[in-house]
Amino acid sequence: MRRLWVLLAAPVLAIMLTAAEPPAAPDRPLSDPTQEARAQALFKDVRCVVCQHEAIADSPAGVAGDMRRLIREEIASGASDQAVRDDLVRRFGDYVLFTPPVRVGTWLLWFGPFALVLSAAAVLMLRARRRPAEAAPLSPDEERRLDEVLQNEKLRRDPDASSPHDGR
Incomplete structure (x- = not known):
């Protein structure tokens, strides 16, 4: 063996x-x-x-x-x-060569990082300029129903909720 x-x-x-x-x-x-x-x-x-x-x-x-x-x-x-x-x-x-010549075949090597930074800056600027969409105002009927729901929530207690004074 x-x-x-x-x-x-x-x-x-x-x-x-x-x-x-x-x-x-x-x-x-x-x-x-x-x-x-x-x-x-x-x-x-x-x-x-x-x-x-x-x-x-x-x-x-x-x-x-x-x-x-x-x-x-x-x-x-x-x-x-x-x-x-x-x-x-x-x-x-x-x-x-550590510094290759600038020609068509090496454009991406020379200018790619700049193009990437510029495109990222453009995207960030466009996103910053975009205003957040404003919500459409509620109709009178929707406001009434919302008030009813909020009133019922104040009266109804959540059975799973606990108060710091419950002693648990």
């Missing part, structure tokens, strides 16, 4: 070990301090595609290390910062 468990667990363990991401290669800064400063500035503007909430400057993921190496290579080859950004967007999409 024990051998059966080992035989079943071995492939699962092997898959888990091979699925682990290899550690990122150590970063090698550029020899030119100006180029390295440009690369570091770009690292802070580019989102890690694995972590999704971290810049590649802070991400320990292997993909972030590859992206840092790619940016350094492009800067060393003479590419401008905008050309590097354009290449990253071409490879990974607008999501890779």
Whole structure:
């Protein structure tokens, strides 16, 4: 029985070990301090595609290390910062930038929150401006019947009601 468990667990363990991401290669800064400063500035503007909430400057993921190496290579080859950004967007999409460009595909991302706030404010203003509906006055017959009901209520005592002086 024990051998059966080992035989079943071995492939699962092997898959888990091979699925682990290899550690990122150590970063090698550029020899030119100006180029390295440009690369570091770009690292802070580019989102890690694995972590999704971290810049590649802070991400320990292997993909972030590859992206840092790619940016350094492009800067060393003479590419401008905008050309590097354009290449990253071409490879990974607008999501890779923390501040995506304003274009038709990203309008909802840029202007959606404003539109939502404005529409909520418009709804609140319309509701506040709406006057409560006034009740139609009672007819003389309805007023007479209401007076009768109120008079009977004063005389009739509710059997379930209790007074604080009842001693219960």
